[in-house]
Amino acid sequence: MSSVLVDAGAAIVTAGADLSRAGLSPGTTGNVSVRVGEHVVCTPTGADLGALDPSNLSVIAADGSHVSGPRATKETFMHLAMYAADPGVGAIVHTHATRATAVSCLAGLDPVDAIVPLTPYLTMKAGPIAVVDYRAPGDRDIAPLIADASRAGHRGILLANHGTLVGGATVGDAVTATIELEQAAAIMLLTAGREVRRLTDDEVADLRDRYPYRQTG
Numbered sequence: 001m002s003s004v005l006v007d008a009g010a011a012i013v014t015a016g017a018d019l020s021r022a023g024l025s026p027g028t029t030g031n032v033s034v035r036v037g038e039h040v041v042c043t044p045t046g047a048d049l050g051a052l053d054p055s056n057l058s059v060i061a062a063d064g065s066h067v068s069g070p071r072a073t074k075e076t077f078m079h080l081a082m083y084a085a086d087p088g089v090g091a092i093v094h095t096h097a098t099r100a101t102a103v104s105c106l107a108g109l110d111p112v113d114a115i116v117p118l119t120p121y122l123t124m125k126a127g128p129i130a131v132v133d134y135r136a137p138g139d140r141d142i143a144p145l146i147a148d149a150s151r152a153g154h155r156g157i158l159l160a161n162h163g164t165l166v167g168g169a170t171v172g173d174a175v176t177a178t179i180e181l182e183q184a185a186a187i188m189l190l191t192a193g194r195e196v197r198r199l200t201d202d203e204v205a206d207l208r209d210r211y212p213y214r215q216t217g
Contacts, residue, residue: 008034008041009054015093015171016043020050022179024097030163031073034091034171035083038062042079044070074138081143082157082167085150091171093178096163099185104131104158114158115184117199118191122156122184124211126166126177129184130154134161156181 012032019025019032030049033042043049044058058072064080066072079092103115114131117123130149135142146165149157155167156177164181168174199207 004036005039005041005059006054008036009057011091011171012041012043012057013052013054015091015175016047016049016052018175019093019095019178020048022182024095024178024182025049026096026098029096031075031079031094032092032171032174033076033079035089039067040076040079040083042072042076045073047073077140077143078146078159078165081146082150082155082165085147086155086167088169089150089155089167090169091174092165092167093171093174094163094165095178095182097178097182097185099189100158100164100182101162103185103188104163105161109158112152112154115181116188116196117204118187118196119184120199120207122180123199123204123207125173125180126156127208128154129156129158129181131158131160134159137162 012034015032019030028046028048031043033040038061040060042058043052056070058069059067060072060076061067064076075094078094082089082092109131111131113128115122115129132142132145132149146157157165159165164178166174166178166181168177
């Protein structure tokens with residue numbers, strides 16, 4: 001395996017440990033991938049993100065065909081849809097994070113701005129969060145919905161009644177944005193039913209100018 005693929009594997013192991021430590025990947029839920037040229041390194045099916053082995057990760061081609069390692073997670077097609085739609089995405093995290101998933105179950109969410117901007121940090125780290133319609137886990141019909149949201153500029157997506165899909169320039173960026181998404185979802189749920197002061201459109205625009213979430217760093 002090339003040194004670049006080895007480095008990607010090490011980054012995935014670190015990301016998995018960070019997500020597990022944050023409580024965002026209960027049991028064997030969730031998956032992580034990193035784009036390396038024409039290939040994608042990803043977690044294998046049934047993996048515990050908190051106990052990943054860098055020598056036991058999957059490598060697939062851009063068309064989803066197996067290259068090496070164990071069988072990849074059955075949800076790689078979601079990752080491939082985002083990679084194809086947004087060339088700037090270098091890594092993707094999918095979780096069943098409790099609070100963000102709870103928000104994904106709410107009716108009437110804004111499809112292009114599902115998480116109410118109450119604090120600056122989600123806007124700074126992840127940008128506006130889209131929500132796509134429910135499809136059963138493993139149903140490839142969700143891929144074009146993810147691609148459409150990605151092409152519209154969203155790197156954070158709620159999968160209705162399922163979980164989150166978050167892309168970043170690096171796997172560290174994707175993990176950070178996932179953590180911020182979970183925090184923002186918690187704040188949204190805690191303040192539900194109360195009169196809140198949300199950030200104004202001008203304040204959100206100012207944050208996007210100051211902290212372009214599509215850049216790493």
